[in-house]
Amino acid sequence: MRCLLPLLLALSACAPALPLVTEPDRAWARQAFPETDDDLADSRSLYATKCSGCHLLVLPRRVPQRDWPVILDKMAPKSRLNDADHARILRYVLMASRPGQPQ
Numbered sequence: 001m002r003c004l005l006p007l008l009l010a011l012s013a014c015a016p017a018l019p020l021v022t023e024p025d026r027a028w029a030r031q032a033f034p035e036t037d038d039d040l041a042d043s044r045s046l047y048a049t050k051c052s053g054c055h056l057l058v059l060p061r062r063v064p065q066r067d068w069p070v071i072l073d074k075m076a077p078k079s080r081l082n083d084a085d086h087a088r089i090l091r092y093v094l095m096a097s098r099p100g101q102p103q
């Protein structure tokens, strides 16, 4: 067991932490996407599930917000997203990569 501990620590260090959804996140999304009432926490889970199968989960803020639509157009077929899930994940990453957030 003693020799497993460093390995476990190393593995957990690799997993990027996807930040939890906060009230400012929700407020931003309500303004940006008044046409939907998605639960952002559900969209976050969807992102974590659908987008970590082939590579480590990319933290949304590591990609400039303006690049996300094109990247998702490329990745959605890889994840076999239906249109509704594609749209939800897009709204989530646009929220989570918006400029001006604390890093």
Ligand code: HEC
Binding pocket: 050, 051, 052, 053, 054, 055, 058, 063, 071, 072, 074, 075, 076, 078, 079, 081, 089
């Ligand atoms: C079937 C495997 C697979 C799945 C599922 C997948 N990706 Fe990827 N992803 C790749 C590969 C391969 C690359 C690198 C080559 C490329 O850009 O096609 C990549 C690259 C990326 C990049 C780097 C940007 C770029 O275009 O170079 C981002 C960001 C990304 N993926 C996000 C996502 C998101 C978000 C999802 C969920 C909707 C997702 N990926 C699901 C295989 C996958």
